[in-house]
Amino acid sequence: MSTPTRPLSTWAKNIAPSPTLAVDAKAKALLAAGEDVCGFAAGEPDFDTPEHIKEACIAALKSGKTKYAPTPGIQPLREAIAADYAARAGLNVTPAQVVVSPGGKFSCYLAIMAVCSPGDEVIVPAPYWVSYPEMVKLAGAAPKVVLADDSTGFRVTAAQVEAAVTPKTKLLILNSPSNPTGAVYTRAELESIMAVALKHNLYVMSDEIYEHLIYDGAKHVSPATFSKETEARTITVSGFSKPYAMTGWRLGTLVAPGPIAKAAAEIQSQTSSNATTFAQYGALAALTEKEKTKASVEAMMTAFDRRRKYLHAELNKIPGVSCLLAQGAFYLFPNISKFGLTSEDFCNKLLDQQKVAAVFGSAFGAEGYLRLSYATSDEIIKKGVQRLAAFCASLKH
Ligand SMILES: *Cc1c(COP(=O)(O)O)cnc(C)c1O
Numbered sequence: 001m002s003t004p005t006r007p008l009s010t011w012a013k014n015i016a017p018s019p020t021l022a023v024d025a026k027a028k029a030l031l032a033a034g035e036d037v038c039g040f041a042a043g044e045p046d047f048d049t050p051e052h053i054k055e056a057c058i059a060a061l062k063s064g065k066t067k068y069a070p071t072p073g074i075q076p077l078r079e080a081i082a083a084d085y086a087a088r089a090g091l092n093v094t095p096a097q098v099v100v101s102p103g104g105k106f107s108c109y110l111a112i113m114a115v116c117s118p119g120d121e122v123i124v125p126a127p128y129w130v131s132y133p134e135m136v137k138l139a140g141a142a143p144k145v146v147l148a149d150d151s152t153g154f155r156v157t158a159a160q161v162e163a164a165v166t167p168k169t170k171l172l173i174l175n176s177p178s179n180p181t182g183a184v185y186t187r188a189e190l191e192s193i194m195a196v197a198l199k200h201n202l203y204v205m206s207d208e209i210y211e212h213l214i215y216d217g218a219k220h221v222s223p224a225t226f227s228k229e230t231e232a233r234t235i236t237v238s239g240f241s242k243p244y245a246m247t248g249w250r251l252g253t254l255v256a257p258g259p260i261a262k263a264a265a266e267i268q269s270q271t272s273s274n275a276t277t278f279a280q281y282g283a284l285a286a287l288t289e290k291e292k293t294k295a296s297v298e299a300m301m302t303a304f305d306r307r308r309k310y311l312h313a314e315l316n317k318i319p320g321v322s323c324l325l326a327q328g329a330f331y332l333f334p335n336i337s338k339f340g341l342t343s344e345d346f347c348n349k350l351l352d353q354q355k356v357a358a359v360f361g362s363a364f365g366a367e368g369y370l371r372l373s374y375a376t377s378d379e380i381i382k383k384g385v386q387r388l389a390a391f392c393a394s395l396k397h
Helices: 010-014 019-032 051-062 075-089 104-115 131-138 158-164 187-199 258-269 277-288 290-317 343-354 378-394
Strands: 098-101 121-126 142-147 169-174 203-207 234-239 252-255 370-373
Touching: 010 131, 019 343, 051 277, 051 290, 075 098, 075 252, 075 277, 098 104, 098 258, 104 131, 104 169, 104 203, 104 234, 104 252, 104 258, 121 131, 121 158, 131 142, 142 158, 158 187, 169 187, 187 203, 252 258, 277 290, 290 378, 343 370, 343 378
Parallel strands: 121 142, 121 169, 169 203, 203 234
Antiparallel strands: 098 252, 234 252
């Protein structure tokens, strides 16, 4: 094939492909080649989508729900999302404030594109989800990273956010529970961070895709719910992938004040048009057949919680490794800085030598850590952590 004669776009040259998807793809390729790989890289539940959700989708498909849907989503689903939000968070959300998109990831992109212009700055707390800085750059804006390490539970403070604000700051990104650390912010912490957003008139994108995946009795809080003022500046992003094991369905949500939701829908109308029509009927069943959904979420959470505790205990037994017990999502983020390797080197060697796939902390803006997903079987976790221990023992620290 011939090489293009003109340079590609600035966006194409500047974007870094998702390292989490890349590591996971490498692990899956090794598995397919017959290697015995323990994969901790995937950011998705190892459970299948609950049966009642699949059935509702199949019924929709069979009854001809195969045409374009309204851009912001089918009306009953937007109503169900608004009602669910109102019931859980006490927010008076109307369906007009809801956009259903092809994935939580695309919802984040719509939110960023709706409020950011070239030249704007966006505060991104690190360790961050890999896509945030890249999406900010795709909007022509500049990410301003604020790092919180394990000494503060990977949670940035209001003072750190305040120190990062400049006259150009337009948006603050929040993600609690967090990917990659599993950190859950307290209400008091979020309230003081939101006070900074109010003081400097910032928009806030709150990515709450892990809102249902919380342990130890911790409480999820939505910053939009604090006051009329926080509601007026907050874009809440979530989706079906993580709580209902629906990653392949590509269904995300965005809830925002009317004009922002309208702008997001208009961007969607010129990009993806709408989320897959029959998939939206499956999502509707997830929200309306509440008892069945609750039972499957609980079964998944029981397994996640067991694995979380086991993995955490085993990691802390490894000399040189220390790991916080995260209260949300399905990740642990152990500190491996004592081994004197970059996290990327550490992960490459770990995969080569012990066939254990993990994502390096630097991918998330935090050198010296690994991200391990425990959304995989108990058996793989047990075998994988033994191999990790053997690998660590082979290194000097
Ligand atoms: C998985 C994830 C998403 C969105 O996932 P989709 O599959 O696109 O719905 C958004 N934010 C974070 C932090 C995630 O981990």
